[in-house]
Amino acid sequence: MNQVKTLGLLSLLAGLLVAIGYAIGGSGGALVGLLIAAATNFFSWYSSDKIALAAYQAQPIAPEQAPELYQMVQGLCDRAGLPMPKLYVVPTSAVNAFATGRDPHHAAVAVTQGIVQLLPKDELEAVIAHELSHIQNRDTLTQAVAATVAGAISYIAQILQFGMMFGGGRDREQGGNPIVAIATILLAPLAASVIQMAISRTREFEADAGSARITGNPRALASALQRLEAMAQQRPIPVNPSFEPLLIMNALPKQMFSSLFSTHPSTQKRIENLLKIEQQMLTASNAGSII
Template sequence: MNQVKTVALLGLLSALLITVSYWLIGGVTGAVLGIGLAALMNFVSWYSSDKIALAAYRAQPISPNQAPGLYRMVQRLSDRANLPMPKLYIIPTAGANAFATGRDPEHAAVAVTQGIVNMLPEDELEAVIAHELSHIKNRDTLTQAVAATIAGAISFLAQIVSYSLWFGGGSQSDREGSNPFGLLLTLMVAPVAASVIQLGISRTREFEADAGAARLTGNPRALARALQRLEASARQMPIAANPAFEPLLIVNAIPRQALSNLFSTHPSTEARIQNLLKLERELGTSFSVR
């Protein structure tokens, strides 16, 4: 069901890009350009999603000699999940977070911050890595990168046209016969709508990755404990990065207490923990809280 929902949301996001191009650029020419832009963005995301995301967080590759324990952990979990060993990266920040990226399991990467490696005990770090490997196995890494790229293109297009209207007035011939009210509404609503759809895609994938991690490690409570620690750490030491790529992270880079579920990149930590504890009961396992 979540897979169907994700495909539907991605289709809606691409349709929104085409519609925005129709209104902001004008008529059939704009719609055709929007289709071309959507296709181009999807191709770029498919081929370069790992490079884009890793660059956004300034992640640096690490070798087995630099982090032998982490490599052994990832290799063990990858073998258990029947996945190729992903490339490993470290994000040089004291903030605690992690993400996975890549167009498919053969071109995947897992990036962890220095802070999360230092903060979490081994079983909780293993649970976080398992969560990221579940994203790779479900191909969420590509889905989220495509969503982020298209949403970013919509916002960028709206911003460019807005600047044109404010400072240059735009080309009247380009928008001949366009509805000024529709144009204004598109400028205001389209970026918000794109963000809402992108965030909806992100939330549908997090519950699946949590469940996959719990089954991979056999220890749902370890991930529940890790999520609690990570949320508390993010409040004290948020990670500054491009917000378009925040859905890739295991928890929000900057927690937002007053943010409604509609505008959240992730389900609430409380809801995720409750799901994990429910899964623990279903699996018939029990682990003590530290």
């Protein structure tokens, strides 16, 4: 279901890009918008690991530096059928983690010093399984597409705005409605941002479910999320908002309309969903034992 929602939201975002491109330059403008998005998508996807790791000042760690962590990640990868990613540590006492990379063979998992030190083993395992699920689902590619299409929409809206200010633009030339153009300038970037955040939330729900499948222990991730939220309020990780969708937990304080503009679902909803998955697993297990 989360995969279907993501596909629908991406389609809606692409349609919005085409519409605003058409508003500024007809079919030619729509094509320009798509080309801009395609070029920026490729760059963001291909360089995602380097950009994200540099943004968080993540440092590579060797197997001899953290043998237990390497053993844990390797065991989870074996269960998930994934190649071993590169491991990094973010030098901060904040508690968080993220995965990045353009595909499972060029992936990295980064954990903060705080999360390694403070989480019990089963909860840390569940968090890492969540990040491996992002890799398995190629969510970096999905997020890159969403972010860059949303960025292209904002860019084209600015072009339309300058065109109207200085006497250009398709509306004036062809007798279009200036009120529609103004509404497009104001609302299109906002709509794109809302859709982008909704896509991010669907990917988090799917990664939570993936963690439950890999570990067989949904309650461990539910407990970890509850613990992480409490700790994040006390020790948030400094982050550019552009990179917040990568994290397992929101790094920034909650604000007004947070549910609409948040990159992550509420922790309570995530916990409720995980407990439903646990119940489904128990039901399936009991049914199998009876048979």
